[in-house]
Amino acid sequence: MADPSSYRPKPGQIPDSPGVYKFRDEHRRVIYVGKAKNLRQRVANYFQDLANLHPRTRTMVTTAASVEWTVVSTEVEALQLEYSWIKEFDPRFNVKYRDDKSYPYLAVTLNEEFPRVQVMRGAKKKGVRYFGPYGHAWAIRETVDLMLRVFPVRTCSAGVFKNAARTGRPCLLGYIGKCSAPCVGRVTPEEHRELAEDFCDFMAGRTGTYIRRLEKDMMQAAEEMEYERAARLRDDAEALKRAMEKSAVVLADATDADLIAVAEDELEAALQIFHVRGGRVRGQRGWVTDKVEAVDTSGLVEHALQQLYGEERGDAVPKEVLVPALPEDTEAVSQWLAERRGSQVSLRIPQRGDKKDLMATVQRNAQQALGLHKTKRASDLTTRSRALEEIAEALGLDTAPLRIECYDISHLQGDDVVASMVVFEDGLARKSEYRRFQIKGFEGQDDVRSMHEVIGRRFKRYLQEKERTGEWEEQPTDTATAGPAATGPVPGPAATGPVPGPAATGPVPGPAVTGPGLAPAADERPAVAEDGEPREDDGRPKRFAYPPQLVVVDGGQPQVAAAKRALDELGIDDIAVCGLAKRLEEVWLPDDDDPVVLPRSSEGLYLLQRVRDEAHRFAITYQRAKRAKRIRTSPLDDVSGLGETRKQALIKHFGSVKKLRQATIDEICEVPGIGRRTAESVAAALASTAPAAPAVNTATGEIIEEDDGGSS
Numbered sequence: 001m002a003d004p005s006s007y008r009p010k011p012g013q014i015p016d017s018p019g020v021y022k023f024r025d026e027h028r029r030v031i032y033v034g035k036a037k038n039l040r041q042r043v044a045n046y047f048q049d050l051a052n053l054h055p056r057t058r059t060m061v062t063t064a065a066s067v068e069w070t071v072v073s074t075e076v077e078a079l080q081l082e083y084s085w086i087k088e089f090d091p092r093f094n095v096k097y098r099d100d101k102s103y104p105y106l107a108v109t110l111n112e113e114f115p116r117v118q119v120m121r122g123a124k125k126k127g128v129r130y131f132g133p134y135g136h137a138w139a140i141r142e143t144v145d146l147m148l149r150v151f152p153v154r155t156c157s158a159g160v161f162k163n164a165a166r167t168g169r170p171c172l173l174g175y176i177g178k179c180s181a182p183c184v185g186r187v188t189p190e191e192h193r194e195l196a197e198d199f200c201d202f203m204a205g206r207t208g209t210y211i212r213r214l215e216k217d218m219m220q221a222a223e224e225m226e227y228e229r230a231a232r233l234r235d236d237a238e239a240l241k242r243a244m245e246k247s248a249v250v251l252a253d254a255t256d257a258d259l260i261a262v263a264e265d266e267l268e269a270a271l272q273i274f275h276v277r278g279g280r281v282r283g284q285r286g287w288v289t290d291k292v293e294a295v296d297t298s299g300l301v302e303h304a305l306q307q308l309y310g311e312e313r314g315d316a317v318p319k320e321v322l323v324p325a326l327p328e329d330t331e332a333v334s335q336w337l338a339e340r341r342g343s344q345v346s347l348r349i350p351q352r353g354d355k356k357d358l359m360a361t362v363q364r365n366a367q368q369a370l371g372l373h374k375t376k377r378a379s380d381l382t383t384r385s386r387a388l389e390e391i392a393e394a395l396g397l398d399t400a401p402l403r404i405e406c407y408d409i410s411h412l413q414g415d416d417v418v419a420s421m422v423v424f425e426d427g428l429a430r431k432s433e434y435r436r437f438q439i440k441g442f443e444g445q446d447d448v449r450s451m452h453e454v455i456g457r458r459f460k461r462y463l464q465e466k467e468r469t470g471e472w473e474e475q476p477t478d479t480a481t482a483g484p485a486a487t488g489p490v491p492g493p494a495a496t497g498p499v500p501g502p503a504a505t506g507p508v509p510g511p512a513v514t515g516p517g518l519a520p521a522a523d524e525r526p527a528v529a530e531d532g533e534p535r536e537d538d539g540r541p542k543r544f545a546y547p548p549q550l551v552v553v554d555g556g557q558p559q560v561a562a563a564k565r566a567l568d569e570l571g572i573d574d575i576a577v578c579g580l581a582k583r584l585e586e587v588w589l590p591d592d593d594d595p596v597v598l599p600r601s602s603e604g605l606y607l608l609q610r611v612r613d614e615a616h617r618f619a620i621t622y623q624r625a626k627r628a629k630r631i632r633t634s635p636l637d638d639v640s641g642l643g644e645t646r647k648q649a650l651i652k653h654f655g656s657v658k659k660l661r662q663a664t665i666d667e668i669c670e671v672p673g674i675g676r677r678t679a680e681s682v683a684a685a686l687a688s689t690a691p692a693a694p695a696v697n698t699a700t701g702e703i704i705e706e707d708d709g710g711s712s
Helices: 039-047 055-063 075-089 137-147 158-167 189-203 208-223 227-245 297-309 330-341 353-374 381-395 447-469 483-487 492-496 557-569 603-631 644-654 657-662 665-669 676-687
Strands: 019-025 030-036 064-071 105-108 117-120 129-131 257-264 268-277 280-290 320-322 346-348 403-412 415-425 435-438 550-554 576-580
Touching: 019 039, 019 055, 019 075, 030 039, 030 055, 030 075, 039 055, 039 064, 055 064, 075 297, 075 330, 105 137, 105 189, 117 137, 129 189, 137 227, 189 208, 208 227, 257 297, 257 353, 268 297, 268 353, 280 297, 280 353, 297 330, 330 346, 381 603, 403 447, 403 603, 415 447, 415 603, 435 447, 435 603, 447 550, 447 557, 550 557, 550 603, 557 576, 576 603, 644 657, 657 676, 665 676
Parallel strands: 257 320, 320 346, 403 550, 550 576
Antiparallel strands: 019 030, 019 064, 105 117, 105 129, 257 268, 268 280, 403 415, 415 435
């Protein structure tokens, strides 16, 4: 545990300007990012008597080993820079919301020549228009099915689209009038794009125009005695009305607004967001978070606004944002939202009427979400803390193992031998730091040798990174303010001014003044090396650069001994090792003849089991993928100089490897891009590979002619 006075800046060194500050641990990893109107007042608050600090703040400052800051011109810039750094460095002591599920969106791919309507999940892509999120994917498909009568936009995949274009025949939707069939040229790209844009306008809430237009056309068709066309228009209008009825009107004035509600206790908080467009609820989602920093409701709301709108532009930011409590600096947050929308945004607490009633509904959803989340054992902060303490006590560790790495070996009868490394921090999986390995040192099946190789390779990389950066070597210093912060390289983004991270669009306006933590050190290296390659910023997690407190291997005494031997050979003696055997769930320690047996009801054993099972899942998934790739290999893979493009050209020209095998060299030369020498190599490779035996229908006895389609 570090003493905050060892890295406390000198009085007067911290500027009294707006800015963003970072706390780093002894390994130079950023563990907390904050912003302030006045850096001097805010940062000084962390260095008061530890007894006066909030318990979570006390844990953070005693984990940290240095502090540094960057000055910006305005509070809005500080807000943006804070968001960018939290996204980039993923600090463990910052509140970070995680979606309680992966919500589906209705997406229109306007970035394609022929836009497609589809269900999408995950990160948003540039050039795609999103509507939602929806609670269920089937709700999206029902809505789309109704609207395709009026807006027959393409919904097929790229493969189906290309196949239809090649054959000249549209899919079933094209025949029944639910697709305008741009694949076969029934409409031009411009006409199809106009249909897609009309679809987007309707989904965005501009519904009255289209329904009135359909009703007008229906009346005109009836007057002209085109009754079949009038009936079709009538059905189209009814379909649009049914699609509208699926989302009830909640605000009579056709408001575009997001409503955010918070339910919290001392340990956790749950947020619910209702997206209202055109007065109708178009989407709903929820977030949960551990309160790892001392934060009140207004702080939770501010973090939610940053995460909700940090990557959004234009209409994705609504005109109104209704919240249960205003952020500490409401004016700066409102200005930031307005900049992202491009026009004024109203950020306020609803006081009366329909909006207050709807906020009460959102609040009830947040309370229910928090109650449900509390029942999930793996996400309970108290339970995780108890599990880590039990592991530390059982294994005789000085402190709780906040970072655990687990390794597993997987193979199929000695073939495709692979290994996995999974990482758990604070009892939760950190999937961005998972790694996988191929066993290279030998052939065949030997789990013990494989474990020795993997552990050796992983921690050799750790030592190389440590030696390369020199970040963790203690340097003598004669000032208390520099502390450990002065021993590492100057972080590129913070020292040079541009806002790091995907959200950045340009340099931070105003002077980028740096504090003592950013002062050049004697062994400082520039952000760009002499060979022109950019250096990694030492604040974000890097591959293999952050050491665990505990290494868990899937296995018993032999695997544990192999892992320990690998660490000893590298001179690493400050990382604990244990193994978890599947047979009786025994915990094995190096050099111990008897296992440690944890009670079956132990939270520590439950956590070790989850870590081990996750490593096994990750390893076997990788092993199966390698095996499937090997099985799918083609004899064309052995032809020297034949790339993927020309392989596909050969298969497309002949239809299959079987037909290609029967072709002459002159016939192979007819394929564009294939010369005679390549054709001879292809023919030789196929001739040396015997075709698979023909399949037989066991019921009839007839031989089935199989078209292998590119693999053998």
